[in-house]
Amino acid sequence: MAAKVISDCEELEKEVEESVVEVAKVKTQLTHAHESIATLRNQPKVSEKKHAHTRKQLSKANGQVTERDQQKRNILAQLKKEGC
Numbered sequence: 001m002a003a004k005v006i007s008d009c010e011e012l013e014k015e016v017e018e019s020v021v022e023v024a025k026v027k028t029q030l031t032h033a034h035e036s037i038a039t040l041r042n043q044p045k046v047s048e049k050k051h052a053h054t055r056k057q058l059s060k061a062n063g064q065v066t067e068r069d070q071q072k073r074n075i076l077a078q079l080k081k082e083g084c
Helices: 002-081
Strands: none
Touching: none
16 A cells, blocks of 8 residues: 555656646747747837838938939029020
């Protein structure tokens, strides 16, 4: 009878140890999942910053083109005035 109790206790101890290992694995997986979620949440912010920078560059370039067009019109008007 005592041998059976000892055997049962050893078996339960082994199951508990296996469960602890399994819980550690799941905890690691959850940690990785949380890190992945955090990374995915930050991607739109990074992407939006890049888009904002690109929009700013495009706006600046558009302003330069508009300014050059105005200068061209002014030069053409001046040439027309001078009869060229």
